[in-house]
Amino acid sequence: MKQFKTESKRILDLMINSIYTNKEIFLRELISNASDAIDKLKFISLTDNKAVSDFNITITLDKDNRKMIIADNGIGMTKEDLEKNLGTIAESGTLAFKKENGDKTDEQLIGQFGVGFYSAFMVADKIVVLTKAYGTEQAYKWESQGAEGYTIDEIEKDGYGTSIELFLKQDNDDVNYSEFLQEYKISSLIKQYSDYIRYPIQMLMTRSKRKEGSPDDKPEYEQVQEMETLNSMIPLWKKPKAEVNDENLKEFYKNEFHDYADPLKSVYAKIEGAVTYDTLLFVPSRAPYDYYSKDYKKGVKLYCNGVMIMEKCEQLIPDYFGFVRGIVDSADLNLNISREILQQDRQVKAIAQSLEKKISSELKKMLENDRENYEKLFAEFGLSIKFGVYAGFGMNKDKLKDLLMFYSSKKEKLVTLAEYVKDMMDGQEFIYYASGESYEKIAQLPNIEKVKEKGYEVLYFKDGVDEFVAKILMDFEGKKFKSVSEGDFSVDNEVEKQELDKKKEENKELLSAIKDCLDGKVKEVRLTSNFKNYPVALTSDGDVSIEMEKVFNSMPNADGKMQAQKILEISSEHGILQTLNRVFSEDKEKLNKYAVVLYEQARLLAGLSIENPTEFVKAFSEII
Numbered sequence: 001m002k003q004f005k006t007e008s009k010r011i012l013d014l015m016i017n018s019i020y021t022n023k024e025i026f027l028r029e030l031i032s033n034a035s036d037a038i039d040k041l042k043f044i045s046l047t048d049n050k051a052v053s054d055f056n057i058t059i060t061l062d063k064d065n066r067k068m069i070i071a072d073n074g075i076g077m078t079k080e081d082l083e084k085n086l087g088t089i090a091e092s093g094t095l096a097f098k099k100e101n102g103d104k105t106d107e108q109l110i111g112q113f114g115v116g117f118y119s120a121f122m123v124a125d126k127i128v129v130l131t132k133a134y135g136t137e138q139a140y141k142w143e144s145q146g147a148e149g150y151t152i153d154e155i156e157k158d159g160y161g162t163s164i165e166l167f168l169k170q171d172n173d174d175v176n177y178s179e180f181l182q183e184y185k186i187s188s189l190i191k192q193y194s195d196y197i198r199y200p201i202q203m204l205m206t207r208s209k210r211k212e213g214s215p216d217d218k219p220e221y222e223q224v225q226e227m228e229t230l231n232s233m234i235p236l237w238k239k240p241k242a243e244v245n246d247e248n249l250k251e252f253y254k255n256e257f258h259d260y261a262d263p264l265k266s267v268y269a270k271i272e273g274a275v276t277y278d279t280l281l282f283v284p285s286r287a288p289y290d291y292y293s294k295d296y297k298k299g300v301k302l303y304c305n306g307v308m309i310m311e312k313c314e315q316l317i318p319d320y321f322g323f324v325r326g327i328v329d330s331a332d333l334n335l336n337i338s339r340e341i342l343q344q345d346r347q348v349k350a351i352a353q354s355l356e357k358k359i360s361s362e363l364k365k366m367l368e369n370d371r372e373n374y375e376k377l378f379a380e381f382g383l384s385i386k387f388g389v390y391a392g393f394g395m396n397k398d399k400l401k402d403l404l405m406f407y408s409s410k411k412e413k414l415v416t417l418a419e420y421v422k423d424m425m426d427g428q429e430f431i432y433y434a435s436g437e438s439y440e441k442i443a444q445l446p447n448i449e450k451v452k453e454k455g456y457e458v459l460y461f462k463d464g465v466d467e468f469v470a471k472i473l474m475d476f477e478g479k480k481f482k483s484v485s486e487g488d489f490s491v492d493n494e495v496e497k498q499e500l501d502k503k504k505e506e507n508k509e510l511l512s513a514i515k516d517c518l519d520g521k522v523k524e525v526r527l528t529s530n531f532k533n534y535p536v537a538l539t540s541d542g543d544v545s546i547e548m549e550k551v552f553n554s555m556p557n558a559d560g561k562m563q564a565q566k567i568l569e570i571s572s573e574h575g576i577l578q579t580l581n582r583v584f585s586e587d588k589e590k591l592n593k594y595a596v597v598l599y600e601q602a603r604l605l606a607g608l609s610i611e612n613p614t615e616f617v618k619a620f621s622e623i624i
């Protein structure tokens with residue numbers, strides 16, 4: 001017996017002992033696997049001369065043996081396929097499981113990785129897979145009774161394709177597994193979850209029929225079994241729009257894209273114009289675990305007149321909308337289109353352009369009419385849109401800027417830039433922002449103090465890319481972005497301003513001495529009235545801010561050359577100023593230690609690490 005890979009085992013355990021209430025979805029999963037397998041074979045047969053047809057999926061219910069069989073005549077699996085596909089849970093599952101196992105419920109865990117085939121262990125205590133790959137001779141039997149492992153043996157099997165045999169669990173107080181052996185139950189589940197599967201799903205149904213020749217006045221009936229097709233087979237996107245509701249779209253999405261959670265947004269559109277196509281578009285409710293990595297493959301399923309020609313056509317979707325899943329079906333496409341040609345294909349380009357416009361307008365509508373879900377979308381995929389603004393030197397920024405949201409200090413929720421500008425105070429010139437690692441940390445930054453006191457709204461930039469976005473946008477509706485640490489919030493008040501100017505003049509020598517002590521670490525030491533509850537803060541001057549420096553330095557081949565020109569700000573209203581003046585007049589040597597301690601403190605407040613721990617600790621302990 002072969003062991004499952006460790007994580008697969010844990011997920012299997014979860015499935016076997018699952019209290020997941022929606023156990024019936026196993027059927028949807030197995031049917032959609034069967035349909036995928038037929039899709040694959042159908043695609044091969046388009047290019048292969050040997051025409052294959054009569055595709056179907058059959059369900060057999062064997063009450064005596066508590067067995068349900070789901071069989072397809074799709075592509076089948078080789079021995080290697082069996083090992084790879086059914087011996088390990090898809091990589092996705094493994095990683096996600098490791099990353100955020102935490103104290104999630106079954107429901108959430110199962111929802112998280114979409115473990116397809118394994119969901120059958122929620123209803124079966126033994127699963128046997130009989131399969132023969134198209135174009136091969138040898139068939140195989142894969143068998144497993146759960147977490148201990150599985151076996152693979154050679155068998156005889158007529159024809160290619162796969163049969164999945166489920167040996168149903170015994171009924172208990174909570175679950176009536178026998179239900180899944182009832183014809184009506186299965187037939188209604190198929191209608192509910194798998195109606196638009198494009199291949200016939202067939203099952204022997206028992207019907208009561210009038211006996212032939214029985215007299216009209218005294219009809220006699222008998223029970224007969226007939227093979228029936230349970231699904232309508234009409235692809236959802238071929239149905240008239242009036243017949244498709246949001247529920248149908250949600251079900252379709254979950255079925256087709258193996259997600260357990262409803263999408264945040266579903267769109268069904270029939271586009272006519274320069275190009276004609278039908279499309280179903282969906283925004284998932286959470287980002288796939290690998291969404292922000294190189295491994296993620298964007299793209300929509302591409303069909304030509306109902307025949308799938310590509311599983312993920314990436315040319316149709318721009319990177320910044322890479323989270324959108326969906327289907328495009330166009331009769332205008334060339335069936336024999338190859339991956340290489342696709343890049344240059346005029347029709348594909350035209351569809352891509354049209355699709356981008358559609359997505360963009362749908363997202364804007366969502367922002368206006370369904371704010372709650374748009375905010376959820378932005379929490380999951382906002383980064384993607386932000387990267388889109390910044391990428392390519394901002395070539396797409398105008399298309400995307402209205403979709404951006406940032407956290408507002410005043411409203412304590414996400415706002416759009418248009419909303420920020422609309423609510424600006426009288427005479428306010430700039431869009432103010434403050435950067436840091438988290439909203440909590442930003443809210444505590446020294447430089448936030450005065451600006452809030454004065455009533456300005458501040459946007460909290462917590463993503464590394466945010467300041468880059470502001471830099472590339474430059475302004476929004478003519479209002480320039482400005483970091484709170486660059487602002488001087490005394491300027492609007494003559495008295496405050498004069499007072500600050502006076503103090504600056506009085507402390508000129510002190511400030512210059514502190515700068516000398518810091519020996520090139522800072523470009524300037526200056527007084528500020530932006531805060532008084534902290535002695536010091538670190539800000540920057542020039543194109544590279546402190547947050548940007550952090551981003552640059554976290555890049556794989558950082559050379560440390562991208563440095564912010566740092567400015568040590570000292571509060572003009574904090575007691576530290578007197579202390580520094582005293583030390584400066586009494587003991588110039590000692591000032592050096594104060595400078596070091598204050599500088600390192602300012603670094604900590606800005607989210608940087610201590611530059612020279614030894615020097616800091618020495619200076620600090622000597623002072624106290």
Ligand code: ADP
Pocket residue numbers: 029033034037072074075076077085086090114115116117118162258
């Ligand atoms: P997913 O379908 O999400 O990839 P599953 O666990 O449901 O994950 O299936 C794993 C893999 O096993 C599939 O990707 C497919 O390659 C293979 N597979 C499952 N069922 C069948 C089938 N009926 N015919 C051929 N291959 C199958």
